[in-house]
Amino acid sequence: MLANEIYEILKKEFGDGILEFKEEAPSDPYISVEPSKIFDICHTLRDSSELMFDYLMCLSGLDLGESLGIVYHLYSFKHTHKIVIKTTVPKETPTLPSVMHLWRTADWHEREAFDLYGMIFSGHDNLIRILLPYDWEGYPMRKDYNEPEEYHGMRVPY
């Protein structure tokens, strides 16, 4: 199925929850959606018989300045089609539903996004840091992050 057909299906079902469709993107065509609807949209993407996106290839975070972006790359082994879903959340309240219960892959991916960008995935069972130490402060991949002077008595800058 082509990206615009997928968009039509989602638009019919979610209306205003679907914000934008970009077919001529420099990379893969993508659909921007409302962050609060992300779980329902992903549920439809996974379970409706024409879509059947059974594989979350990648969940990544972005720092867009004012807001934080989350990108889902989905693939269907059944229909061999793929789609990119994008959403943004404000930096002050970066909360959005977790898709961990749809794709188990999302478990660690969401923990990583939380670890490095500080997004809060509500509904995630175990949202703790995955790469950095548990007592680390701040979210290093954010553009306004300043590296600490000291960690456990060790000087950090060169």
Next chain:
Amino acid sequence: MGLLNRLDDPFEGGGIILGKVEDLLNWGRSKSDWYLHFGLACCAIEFMALNASHFDFMRFGTIPRTSPRQADFIMITGTVTLKMADRIKILYEQMSEPKYVISIGSCSNCGGPYWEHGYHVLKGIDRIIPVDVYVPGCPPRPEAMEEGMIKLQKLIREQALFNGKDRIEELEAKKALKI
């Protein structure tokens, strides 16, 4: 060190070797160093090559140990993240004296490619534990690591066991002399 040189000398058939006890002990120690099996990042890949049959690290008398309590020295092979630095400190403290450290690669010498933007990287393992031998390179070739080992053996052979200065003091003096 002189001990072996005297094997082919004059006390024919007498079976006498003259030497200092210290030399004998140091000779033994320098030829059987066990090391903590410990790899961190890409340098550890080179380290695996060093351990494999081509470079055959074991001919130096080294045996990999999986416990710090059985190890004489530790090779820090790769990027030391701050998370790992805490653990390295514990591992080092668990080793029994005399203990030595070889720092392999730019990362553990000084932070390497992460020196500027590595918010999570310790810029030099010598900030937390004393280092005996530094091996530069990114990554160093196994030959360079072998040279590091030879340097360490030399250091052990020359170490004063009796009435010697504290080793840390010795290291500080050496560092000041840039040896």
